[in-house]
Amino acid sequence: MKNKKIIIIGGGVIGLGIGWQLTKSGTDVTIYDSAEAGRAASWAAAGMLAPLAEAHTEEPDLLNLGCESLALYPKWVSELESDAKMSVGFRVEGTLIVGLESDDTHQLRHLYQAQQQLGLNVNWLSGGEVREIESALSPRVSAAIQCETDYQVDNRLMVTALKTAYLNNGGVLHENSPIEKIHTKDCHVEGIETQDGFQPAEIVILSAGCWSSQVNGIPDEFCPPVRPVKGQMMALQMEDGISINSVIRTVRARYPTSVYLVPRTDGRLIIGATSEEMGYDTRITVGGMFELLRGAWEAVPGVYELPILETWTGLRPGSRDNAPILGKTPIENLIYATGHYRNGILLTPITAYEISKLVLSGNTSDALKSFQLDRFLE
Amino acid sequence: MKNKKIIIIGGGVIGLGIGWQLTKSGTDVTIYDSAEAGRAASWAAAGMLAPLAEAHTEEPDLLNLGCESLALYPKWVSELESDAKMSVGFRVEGTLIVGLESDDTHQLRHLYQAQQQLGLNVNWLSGGEVREIESALSPRVSAAIQCETDYQVDNRLMVTALKTAYLNNGGVLHENSPIEKIHTKDCHVEGIETQDGFQPAEIVILSAGCWSSQVNGIPDEFCPPVRPVKGQMMALQMEDGISINSVIRTVRARYPTSVYLVPRTDGRLIIGATSEEMGYDTRITVGGMFELLRGAWEAVPGVYELPILETWTGLRPGSRDNAPILGKTPIENLIYATGHYRNGILLTPITAYEISKLVLSGNTSDALKSFQLDRFLE
16 A cells, blocks of 8 residues: 555644654655644644543543553654654653542542542542642642643644654645545545645545534535534743642532643643633633633642733534544545544544554554444444 | 924823824924834723722822813814824713622722712712613622713724824824933933934923833933833623623722723723733733633623633833823923823823923913922922
């Protein structure tokens, strides 16, 4: 399959990651992005690699996929940093999930029990114990779960690195190039229609995030069930007198938004995120900013004085069951790699490795089996 | 004095207003602004014309000056709109000062009594009565003071109009032209030093807002005692389902920041403002934004869903006694028009009319007498 032409629709971390892996094996790859590659959900993300903190007992396959992808991260980072000749800000200080009020502690206890039932490596900490790790936490923090193996990566650096590595390996990237449609014939992909006309391809990979359901040419019944889930975020500048090293996540039973604080090596402190069903609306709102500011301030009072560097919105590609849609589809040679919802950065390595293997071998690995589109088809 | 050359340092509403009035009488005026004219406090302001709401019993002269300037506003607006051929968004819906909790009501009652002692035209309203005027107010609003004659103007439109009117009348404006120093000799102004060399002037008017104390060449003892007082602000976009016509000010006894909401004709809703002693720092902070959002949301719950269009910071030129510094100085032919603090937009007409009269006649009017620099000199 190495001599075949592959087209990837969508140049976020998923599309770039797959493209990079394929070009390393000498495959002819072209990525089309409707805007600037890597500037949608990949850019908006916080870069948390948190399968344990995000664990839900009702989603064991997804938890497993996340843990497998996290286990691939050291190899992924080493390979990517070597190819791109830059750091991607991979940090292993771990994650602390904190609660402030008694109902938060109840919710935290419930999560901890679920994590223990799943056999996850987590620790219960008192308020005093967690403040020994992060002294900037509020005296109101009454309990915490420590997820020592939930790491972070700087997703914006990863975008830049993936783009560099992909292009250095001979990948072709068309930015600001929305495609008109996917060409199919007899349930078989023939290529895509762009503004410059028909582009033939042996395989088309759809990795267009929350826009994946909007691509023309796919019969309705096989469209990936992906919708945008809006998240508002901001970045603060850490200054003298405030130092945070762990990723901090809050559990707030009474509030509409539980926030997280992700400290970057360059001194930025990322605060996120709302979770809103607002279609493709990307506006910053009073309520969104208010919940982020309140949540961050209550957990880490010292942020009150910090400058706000940037506010932004991202659209998570949420599937119907929160898990990604990966692998073959009923349309021959059309492959899906979309619907990564809250876990796009975490799941990039396993998606890139497994989908590129699928393209090269034609065989679906065990890792992909539970995540194919066919789970939604009757 | 019409043939003399006048130099004005600082092209905010004060400098532009004086310049415009002087050029109308045929005077030769040149304004120097260190940045873009009208883009500092004049641009950052909310445009409230609120001598009653801002009244303090301990500042009767200032209250009087504010009321006199407000009385000039209809004439000022008519003259300016005619000269500039544009609207400046003057609106007469009045101002409502609202309280939410019982300690707010106490503070409101105290303010109302002070206003009554000063003989001001204000009305006490119950929560129900004030919601009949502005139905978007929270059910928690328990009482209000109505200041029917506290109006608003769109200060950004006024900046544009003043610039247009000034230039149309032959005024000269040098933007991005910081001056090196004021040239004095024997306590007498001779001109200014610019990057292009010495510029002679018969009269120099200093209207450089919070930078007025930073101008070189004035002996320390005669420097205007003006400092920057930082205010953080934002603009929301009003949408269907939320309609506000009055200026709304909150009194919040328990919070560090009482906010105001100023509805513009174009659908913007201005929210302000913090009051911070932070020098020339203009950064947007967590605490600043949080207090504005909380204050606005608690008074008008419907703002929660509104998009944030813009955030910004202004530096009010605060004098030692909160009143402006107007008129002659111990340095002959150096005139001050600075230190307008929270009332720059309100006091623009009286400042422009009275200072231009002073320049043309050489005589200090009664209106200016209490506000000269000499009140600070021992």
